Amino acid sequence: MKLLRYGIKGFEKPGVLDDQGQIRDLSGYIDDISGSALSDEAISNxxxxxxxxxxxxxxxxxIGSCVNHVGKFICIGLNYADHAAEANMPVPEEPxxxxxxxxxxxxPNDDVEIPIGSTKTDWEVELGVVIGKAGRYISESDAMDYIxxxxxxxxxxxxxxxxERGGTWDKGKGFDTFGPIGPWLVTRDEVPNPHKLGLWLEVDGHRYQNGNTNTLIFKIPEIIAYLSRCMSLQPGDIISTGTPPGVGMGIKPNAVYLKPGQTxxxxxxxxxxxxxxxVAAK
Structure with a gap:
């Protein structure tokens, strides 16, 4: 199933995409695409x-973000070896x-704001994993059951x-509008092999990223198991699994960054x- 949320920001309703690509209203059956609505039983119903x-x-x-009430938005850095190389960073030994x-x-289609004073706003297409049930100390063999x-x-x-500003990466990752998600949450039964998906990104019609999840360094079961040793995972948590090469920072000889007025x-x-x-942030 392709689950989604649609409507005015802050007042979205749950929906599902039918076989003809038409949005159907699910609000008579669930309140939102979040929490308990993501369990195996709820999705089966x-x-x-x-x-x-x-x-x-x-x-x-x-179309709004495909999941609401996200508790944790966790990201994995440098999870493609060729992206680590373009960033001049070593391939990580752990996530x-x-x-x-x-x-x-x-x-997914809302405007992205370029922060005030920013000259180095960049793009990264990534596969997102949405957690469906709570767990901690999850084994790799069981990890896919939690998706x-x-x-x-x-x-x-x-x-x-x-x-460049000291401290953690988080500061440069969390500006408002820096997390477009969706358009759909595609249930795991429709994605038999998430490690064989092409992913791409274009800016103003020029394709900068063109990769495949088959080159992930840390595969999804390993990521889930590793994270669950650091924290409990909850329904609605989102894991962004890393980006392939082709980000603006890695373009040689001169990096290319976003500015207002681009698509x-x-x-x-x-x-x-x-x-x-x-657009320019105000």
């Missing part, structure tokens, strides 16, 4: 619905963990604040596409 009997959503409504603040979360589904994420990053377009096989327009 939704799967039993005849989507053709659900109310059609008219027009082309705004590099950082966070995006949940206030950064936005819809509700997958989604597209743009891990927008301000490199000066991330790298980013990105996608992952089977998980949909995003498109954001960049």
């Amino acid at each position: 939704l799967r039993k619905l005849d989507l053709n009997t659900l109310p059609k959503v008219a027009g082309n409504p705004r 590099i963990i950082f966070n995006k603040w949940t206030s950064a979360i936005s819809g 509700a589904g997958y989604c597209v994420i743009n891990d927008v990053s301000e490199r000066e604040w991330q790298i 980013m377009k990105l996608g992952i096989d089977g998980l949909g596409e995003q498109q954001q327009f960049t």
